[in-house]
Amino acid sequence: xxxxxxxxxxxxxxxxxxxxxxxxxxxxxxxxxxxxxxxxxxxxxxxxxxxxxxxxxxxxxxxxxxxxxxxxxxxxxxxxxxxxxxxxxxxxxxxxxxxxxxxxxxxxxxxxxxxxxxxxxxxx
Ligand code: I3P
Numbered sequence: 485x486x487x488x489x490x491x492x493x494x495x496x497x498x499x500x501x502x503x504x505x506x507x508x509x510x511x512x513x514x515x516x517x518x519x520x521x522x523x524x525x526x527x528x529x530x531x532x533x534x535x536x537x538x539x540x541x542x543x544x545x546x547x548x549x550x551x552x553x554x555x556x557x558x559x560x561x562x563x564x565x566x567x568x569x570x571x572x573x574x575x576x577x578x579x580x581x582x583x584x585x586x587x588x589x590x591x592x593x594x595x596x597x598x599x600x601x602x603x604x605x606x607x608x
Pocket of ligand 1: 515516518564565566567
């Protein structure tokens with residue numbers, strides 16, 4: 485139907501719980517605080533919600549954070565955390581996020597999907 489509203493981007497990866505720590509905001513370092521977030525990947529954004537239900541109902545303000553993927557960078561890191569399977573996303577506005585899952589296959593699936601969407605939403 486027409487007039488789908490603000491959130492018409494199709495999620496390319498079904499939501500899933502992922503550990504997230506925002507370590508800097510617009511270039512300013514933040515205290516690391518790992519939080520289990522319900523994470524949804526669209527073609528050009530990574531969305532973090534506190535709970536799965538909030539993603540389903542799309543309540544205004546229910547998103548905890550929106551990570552724009554255009555111009556972002558992604559890389560695995562073993563230096564920024566003592567945890568395993570950690571990768572970092574750096575946005576084009578200088579915000580940095582660490583994402584982590586205990587399962588390597590889960591972490592790798594998110595890494596690959598996010599990287600693909602960064603590539604397709606970023607003009608060469
Ligand atoms: C941090 C907390 C994080 C840890 C971080 C600590 O302490 O233990 O889990 O990151 O290590 O500083 P606090 O809760 O007192 O802020 P990892 O779990 O990713 O290792 P770091 O300072 O070496 O990043």
